[in-house]
Amino acid sequence: MNHHDEEFLAKAAAAKAKVKQVAPDQVDSDAENGSIVIDVREPEEYEVSQVSGAINISLSTITEEIQKVIPDKSTPIICYCNGGNRGSLAAVELQELGYTNVSSIEGGLKAYQSLTQESDQS
Numbered sequence: 001m002n003h004h005d006e007e008f009l010a011k012a013a014a015a016k017a018k019v020k021q022v023a024p025d026q027v028d029s030d031a032e033n034g035s036i037v038i039d040v041r042e043p044e045e046y047e048v049s050q051v052s053g054a055i056n057i058s059l060s061t062i063t064e065e066i067q068k069v070i071p072d073k074s075t076p077i078i079c080y081c082n083g084g085n086r087g088s089l090a091a092v093e094l095q096e097l098g099y100t101n102v103s104s105i106e107g108g109l110k111a112y113q114s115l116t117q118e119s120d121q122s
Helices: 006-018 024-032 043-048 062-069 085-096 108-121
Strands: 020-022 036-039 077-080 102-105
Touching: 006 085, 020 024, 024 036, 024 077, 024 108, 062 085, 077 085, 077 108, 085 102, 102 108
Parallel strands: 020 102, 036 077, 077 102
Antiparallel strands: none
C-alpha cells in the first residue's frame, strides 16, 4: 500500500485544482470518442489491473515518454492512478509540456472500478 507524505499530498491537491477531473462514469465514453487513457502507475501496478485500453506510462517517466506515444498535443488525454493523486500530478506535467486537453479520473482507478463493479451487479 502506498503511503504518501504530506508534501506529496499538498502537491497533489494543488494539481487537482489545476486539472479537469473526469467522473469515473464518463471515462469509457470519452475513450470511445477518442480520448487516450494513460495509467501513470508503475508497471507492476498496471499488470494487476487497469482501465481497459489504457497505456501504461509511469509518472516517473511520463515527461520523457509522452511525445513518443502521443505527439499531437491537442489529443484528449485522461490520466489516472490508484486514487487520483499521481494522475493529477501527471496531467499537470503534461499541461506544462504544452498538452492542451488533459484531465484526470476523479478518485482514480479505485473510483472507476467501484463504479464498474456496481454496474456489473445490476
